[in-house]
Amino acid sequence: MYPNSDRVPADSIFDKIRNRICLLDYPPGTILRESGLAAEFGVSRTPIRSVIQQLAHCGLVESKDGVGTLVTELSFAKIRDIYCMRIKLAECIGHMNPREIDQKIKSTAHELQQRAILLTQQFNIVDYWLVNHDQHNLIVEIIGNSALKQMWNHFYYLAARIWYELARTDPDNMADSLVSETTEVADALDQGNAIALGLVQSNYISYGLARLEKRYQESNPK
Amino acid sequence: MYPNSDRVPADSIFDKIRNRICLLDYPPGTILRESGLAAEFGVSRTPIRSVIQQLAHCGLVESKDGVGTLVTELSFAKIRDIYCMRIKLAECIGHMNPREIDQKIKSTAHELQQRAILLTQQFNIVDYWLVNHDQHNLIVEIIGNSALKQMWNHFYYLAARIWYELARTDPDNMADSLVSETTEVADALDQGNAIALGLVQSNYISYGLARLEKRYQESNPK
């Protein structure tokens, strides 16, 4: 936006802070200070406030006057709502004007599959995140409906940290699951079958929700 | 937020400007000036900028440095995407944990039906808008899934001005259609049938999309 200046693009700051929230660098309940972030990024509070408002709109933080900006806590009810919604959205991918699946997308899917296999041999939480993230971006490219794409992105970033936390507590299981998922995604893409792609996504989100429900019931026995 | 002060709540300014955009007081392409709005609402540019950023996240305006804040133009492709999405979302209302439909909701629905009938006798564009708006809020109350509710709201406000413009060009047709819609909504609610409610909404959004497609093809003949 300002190619002839040293201004740090606000988008870049937004991405960095969002990643910190998704990767649990800032776990739920963390208090962010505008002045602290401003000092870190070498800007004034004004653009930081702008970024925080974007994050608030995404449901990732919540500003309280006189207190600070809190990273949101997601209740299980909200998590379930988000996952149910994502299941429905995934089913829509194949039916709402999907884009053509070209060779580049197919080869990227196979690369992701290989990267997932490597994770079963030596698990690495950051790589796990990156494979998930790259696969998400791959699928976003195939979504033809701009409104669906927007929502798919929105809920992905909102749910990401839940998923990521699960991956930290049960890495082996998650790595195996990711191999299956990337394999099925690659198969669907090889067939050029966007409907199958959507169903695969829908299924794996269902599996994820089932795991979350199980973990929640374990921690809240009645 | 500040009960002991004269501060104008930012939310109130947001609602007012959003209504102006939805009601075509600010038609697409209109340039909003932060300083002008600040003067009108008796605040500084800072809270106005905050409101504009919210509107930008909602897809209603777009700020361009050195130029101004433009009310977005919706291409037909985007409108179609939004409507297709709303059709799918409407179908989800009844299947995703709907709230109980109490007597108060039923009676409100019948009031809306009466107001719609009055519009066929003497059409009034603002009342038309209000009936639509109140019916929207009624349905929002029934949606039990918080994620779905959020999206349903989002796309309603994004699509509202398109609908409103159509109502201005063909008031009689729209008034009749609104009577049918409010009647079917009231029937579904009387039965306590949230699934039927969702399907009714889905159908009427489809009708709306069909009208928009017809109008678009008339204005862009090939």
Next chain:
DNA sequence: TTAACGACAGGTGTATACACCTAAATCAAA
């Protein structure tokens, strides 16, 4: 006559001082 350059007006983006709010620590009184 026309095209290119430059000054200018007025917009958004940013930095900063200040007002207001909140929570915790402190102190006084029961």
Next chain:
DNA sequence: TTTGATTTAGGTGTATACACCTGTCGTTAA
């Protein structure tokens, strides 16, 4: 000792001055 008001430190919310960007208009040279 405990409870309550009060002070205080430090946060977000707002107002305002300034920096930078953009489109327009006028001037000038080809």
